[in-house]
Amino acid sequence: xxxxxxxxxxxxxxxxxxxxxxxxxxxxxxxxxxxxxxxxxxxxxxxxxxxxxxxxxxxxxxxxxxxxxxxxxxxxxxxxxxxxxxxxxxxxxxxxxxxxxxxxxxxxxxxxxxxxxxxxxxxxxxxxxxxxxxxxxxxxxxxxxxxxxxxxxxxxxxxxxxxxxxxxxxxxxxxxxxxxxxxxxxxxxxxxxxxxxxxxxxxxxxxxxxxxxxxxxxxxxxxxxxxxxxxxx
Amino acid sequence: xxxxxxxxxxxxxxxxxxxxxxxxxxxxxxxxxxxxxxxxxxxxxxxxxxxxxxxxxxxxxxxxxxxxxxxxxxxxxxxxxxxxxxxxxxxxxxxxxxxxxxxxxxxxxxxxxxxxxxxxxxxxxxxxxxxxxxxxxxxxxxxxxxxxxxxxxxxxxxxxxxxxxxxxxxxxxxxxxxxxxxxxxxxxxxxxxxxxxxxxxxxxxxxxxxxxxxxxxxxxxxxxxxxxxxxxxxxxxxxxxxxxxxxxxxxxxxxxxxxxxxxxxxxxxxxxxxxxxxxxxxxxxxxxxxxxxxxxxxxxxxxxxxxxxxxxxxxxxxxxxxxxxxxxxxxxxxxxxxxxxxxxxxxxxxxxxxxxxxxxxxxxxxxxxxxxxxxxxxxxxxxxxxxxx
Numbered sequence: 001x002x003x004x005x006x007x008x009x010x011x012x013x014x015x016x017x018x019x020x021x022x023x024x025x026x027x028x029x030x031x032x033x034x035x036x037x038x039x040x041x042x043x044x045x046x047x048x049x050x051x052x053x054x055x056x057x058x059x060x061x062x063x064x065x066x067x068x069x070x071x072x073x074x075x076x077x078x079x080x081x082x083x084x085x086x087x088x089x090x091x092x093x094x095x096x097x098x099x100x101x102x103x104x105x106x107x108x109x110x111x112x113x114x115x116x117x118x119x120x121x122x123x124x125x126x127x128x129x130x131x132x133x134x135x136x137x138x139x140x141x142x143x144x145x146x147x148x149x150x151x152x153x154x155x156x157x158x159x160x161x162x163x164x165x166x167x168x169x170x171x172x173x174x175x176x177x178x179x180x181x182x183x184x185x186x187x188x189x190x191x192x193x194x195x196x197x198x199x200x201x202x203x204x205x206x207x208x209x210x211x212x213x214x215x216x217x218x219x220x221x222x223x224x225x226x227x228x229x230x231x232x233x
Numbered sequence: 234x235x236x237x238x239x240x241x242x243x244x245x246x247x248x249x250x251x252x253x254x255x256x257x258x259x260x261x262x263x264x265x266x267x268x269x270x271x272x273x274x275x276x277x278x279x280x281x282x283x284x285x286x287x288x289x290x291x292x293x294x295x296x297x298x299x300x301x302x303x304x305x306x307x308x309x310x311x312x313x314x315x316x317x318x319x320x321x322x323x324x325x326x327x328x329x330x331x332x333x334x335x336x337x338x339x340x341x342x343x344x345x346x347x348x349x350x351x352x353x354x355x356x357x358x359x360x361x362x363x364x365x366x367x368x369x370x371x372x373x374x375x376x377x378x379x380x381x382x383x384x385x386x387x388x389x390x391x392x393x394x395x396x397x398x399x400x401x402x403x404x405x406x407x408x409x410x411x412x413x414x415x416x417x418x419x420x421x422x423x424x425x426x427x428x429x430x431x432x433x434x435x436x437x438x439x440x441x442x443x444x445x446x447x448x449x450x451x452x453x454x455x456x457x458x459x460x461x462x463x464x465x466x467x468x469x470x471x472x473x474x475x476x477x478x479x480x481x482x483x484x485x486x487x488x489x490x491x492x493x494x495x496x497x498x499x500x501x502x503x504x505x506x507x508x509x510x511x512x513x514x515x516x517x518x519x520x521x522x523x524x525x526x527x528x529x530x531x532x533x534x535x536x537x538x539x540x541x542x543x544x545x546x547x548x549x550x551x552x553x554x555x556x557x558x559x560x561x562x563x564x565x566x567x568x569x570x571x572x573x574x575x576x577x578x579x580x581x582x583x584x585x586x587x588x589x590x591x592x593x594x595x596x597x598x599x600x601x602x603x604x605x606x607x608x609x610x611x612x613x614x615x616x617x618x619x620x621x622x
Contacts, residue, residue: 076594076603077622103621108619111314114588118316132591133621 031157034066041065070096077135081141081172088176089192089207099193106133106195110159130204140203142212144175162230163221178210179203243274265495269586271322276365278323279330285576287319287583290364298367301411302377303360303486309614314613315587323354323571325363333362333529338480339522344561346488347533349569350547352613355533356411358569359486362531363415371482372423373403373415374520376408377492380538384451389498391419393433394461398512399498405459405513409452412466420446425473433458447470464516470487471520474527481528483520489549491518492557496542518560521613532561572610577601580612584619592622 042048045142051057071083082102090098113131120126130136149170150161166174183195202208271286273279279288294574295318298575299309304318325347334342347355356378370515376382382404392398413420427448431439437458447467452462474481491514508514518519531552534552536544543550549566550558572580581601584590594600610614 036509076597076600077592106621110589110591114316117588131588136484181560 013079036164037066038066039167041068043068043074045074079137081138082134084172085137085176085179088173089180094227102194102196105196105200106137108193109133109136110201112197112201133200136200136204140179140200140210141172142176143177143203143206144214145171146174146217147171148218149174150217150220150224153227160230161220161228163224164228164231175210175214178213182210182213188192238530247329267305268328269582270319275368276326276330277334277368279327279361279365281491283322284324284525285321285579287321287572287579290318290320292318295363297417298363298373298375298415299360300414300522301407302381303356303363303375305356308357309426311589311616311620314621315589319583320357320361321354321576321583322361323569324355325567326358327586328567329362329531330360331363333365333482336529338527339527340411342395342528342530344523344530344532346549346564346566347531347569348535348547348549348566350611351535351537351544352611353569353571354612355535355569356491359533360485360530363484366482366483366484367415367419370419370480371480372474372483373412373600374393374467374470374483375411375415376485376517377488378413378538379485380493381497382489382513383496383511384540386496389506389511392460393457394464395512395515396485397510398515399506399510400460400512401458402456402459405463406453406456409449409459409463409466412450413446413453419479420449423479424475425469427465427469428472429469429478431461431475433461439465449606460512467516467520471525475525477527479527482552483517483528483530483532485521485532487535488521488532488561489534489552489554490538492554492582493539493543501606521561533562544552572612572615574610577605577610577615580615589622590619595619595622 005064026065048057049066071076071087086095086098086102089102091233110131110133112137113129115130117126117129120129129138149166151158151164153162154160179196179199181191182199185195199208199210203210269286271283271288273283274288274290276288289399292554295304300509304312310320329345332343335458347358349355358446363373363375382401386401387403390400390402392400425445426442427439427445428441430441431448433439433451433455437451439451446470448466452459452466470479470481473479481504491508493508496506496508498510500506521532523530534547534549536547536552539552543552549561553561578601581604585596590596592600595604604615604618608618
C-alpha cells in the first residue's frame with residue numbers, strides 16, 4: 001500500500017457522538033484526509049532551528065508529515081492570520097484576487113495611519129500611532145473575537161439560544177467572517193480594500209460595526225444566562 | 234555633531250528634525266552607513282556624486298510642473314502618502330543633464346531616446362529632466378503621456394486647419410493649460426512674438442507680431458481652435474529657438490505612440506483613425522525633427538505606450554517601427570535599467586525612513602535579500618511588493 005494510502009482514509013461521515021443533535025457543534029469531527037498520527041509540517045526556518053537545537057527534530061525524523069501547502073512560505077512578509085484571512089476572502093478559488101484585495105487593504109491602512117502620523121506635531125503623538133498593518137490586523141481581530149457564543153438547544157418543544165464557551169479557532173473564525181461580511185455590505189461604491197482598511201482601523205480602536213456585532217452577541221449571551229444550565233440538560 | 238562612545242570611537246550623529254516635511258529636507262540617522270538623500274534640490278547641479286540619492290521637490294514646484302501630468306499615478310499618490318515628492322537621482326538623468334549642460338546649441342537639435350522595460354524609471358527620469366529644463370532656463374514643451382491623446386480621446390473633430398486631419402479639442406486645451414503653467418513666468422520675460430498672421434475665422438485673427446501668450450489664451454478659450462493654436466505655437470517656438478530668442482526643451486513620454494496603429498476614434502464608416510491622422514501628431518513630429526537648433530529633444534519609448542499586441546520588445550527600433558526610427562534617426566539611445574545594488578539599498582532605506590516598509594523582519598538584511606530577489610531589483614515591482622507591508 002502506498003504511503004499516501006497509509007496516511008489517508010476514505011472520507012466517511014463520522015457519527016455524531018451525542019444523541020442530542022444540539023451538541024453537534026462541539027462534537028463534530030474535522031473532515032481530514034489524513035490519519036490522526038500524521039503531523040503538520042514545520043516550514044518556518046526559525047522554528048526548524050529551534051527543533052533541531054532542542055532535539056525534537058530527532059524524534060520527528062520518521063514521523064509522516066502532511067503535504068506542503070501552497071501558501072506556506074518562509075517569506076519575511078508571511079503571516080499565518082493574514083493567510084487564513086485571504087483564504088476566507090477568496091471566492092471560487094480566485095486566490096490572486098483575494099490576496100490583492102487584502103494587500104490593497106493593508107496598503108490603505110498604512111496610508112490612513114501615515115496621514116495621521118505626518119499631521120501629528122509632537123513625538124508623543126507620533127509614538128501613539130500604530131503604522132504596521134499586520135499589528136493593526138491582529139489587534140482588530142482580537143477586539144472582534146467573541147468570548148461566548150449562542151447555540152440553539154431544544155427543551156420541551158421550544159428552542160432556546162444558550163450561551164456556551166467558544167474555542168479559539170471558532171472565535172477567530174467568527175471575527176474574520178464578520179469582518180468580511182461587513183466589508184461586502186450594501187453600497188458597492190466604496191470597494192472592498194477601502195472598506196477593509198476603515199473597518200480594521202475602527203476595530204483596532206475598539207469601535208466600528210464589527211466590534212458592535214461582537215458586543216451585541218455578548219449582550220445577548222448575558223441576557224440568556226438563565227438558560228446556561230440547559231447546556232447540560 | 235560628534236559623539237564619543239566608551240571605546241573612544243567617534244560616531245557622526247545626524248540631528249533628527251522634529252517636523253518631518255519635504256520642505257526642511259530632513260537628514261536622518263544613517264541607516265546603512267550610506268546617505269540616501271541629498272540637499273541639492275537644483276537639478277542643474279546634479280552630478281555623478283548624487284547618484285542613487287533622493288532629492289526632494291517642493292510642493293509649489295510639483296504643482297507647477299506636474300499638475301498636468303508627468304509623474305506616474307501610483308508614484309504620485311505614494312509621494313503624497315510619504316509626505317513629500319522625492320525623486321532618486323539615477324544614471325540616465327545624470328547622463329542627460331551632463332549632455333544638456335555641454336550641448337553645442339548652434340548645432341542642429343540632438344534627440345535622446347530613453348528606453349527600457351515598463352516600470353524601470355523612464356517617466357521619473359523625464360520628470361527629473363523637466364525640472365532640470367526649467368531650472369536651466371529652457372522653454373518646456375512637455376507631453377506627459379502620449380497614449381492619453383490616442384487611446385482615451387474624449388472628442389475628435391475634423392480639423393478646422395487641415396482638411397484630412399483630426400483635432401482633439403479637449404486634450405489640446407488641457408495641454409495648453411499645462412504648457413502655460415509650466416512656462417508662465419519665462420514666457421512673460423521672453424516676450425516672444427508671432428511671425429505670421431493666423432486667421433481662425435472671419436472675426437478671430439492673431440496678427441503678426443502679437444505676443445505668444447495671446448495665441449495661448451485664444452486656444453484656452455476656444456476649444457475649436459486649440460489644436461490649431463498648438464500647431465502655431467510649436468511652429469513659432471521652433472523659429473524663435475533657431476533665431477536665438479529662446480531655448481526649447483522638448484520632453485515627450487511614450488513617443489512610440491505616435492507610430493502606433495490604434496486609437497479609440499472610429500469614423501462613421503467604422504474605419505479607425507490612426508495616430509498619424511491627428512494634427513497634434515504632425516505638430517510634435519515637426520518639433521522633434523532635427524531641422525532647428527538651440528534646443529534639445531528628450532523622448533521615451535515604452536512598451537506600454539503601444540497596444541498589448543505590440544509589446545514584445547522594449548528596444549527603440551521595434552517600438553518606433555520603420556517610420557518612427559527613420560524620423561528619429563540619428564538619436565542618442567539611453568538605457569534605463571533596473572536598480573543596481575547601491576540604488577536598491579538607497580530605495581529601501583528611503584522606504585524605511587519614511588515609515589513605508591513596516592514589517593520589522595523585512596528591514597533586516599534577510600528581508601532586503603528577499604526583496605532584492607523577488608523584485609529582481611525592478612523599481613516598479615519593488616514598489617508593489619513593499620506597498621502592503
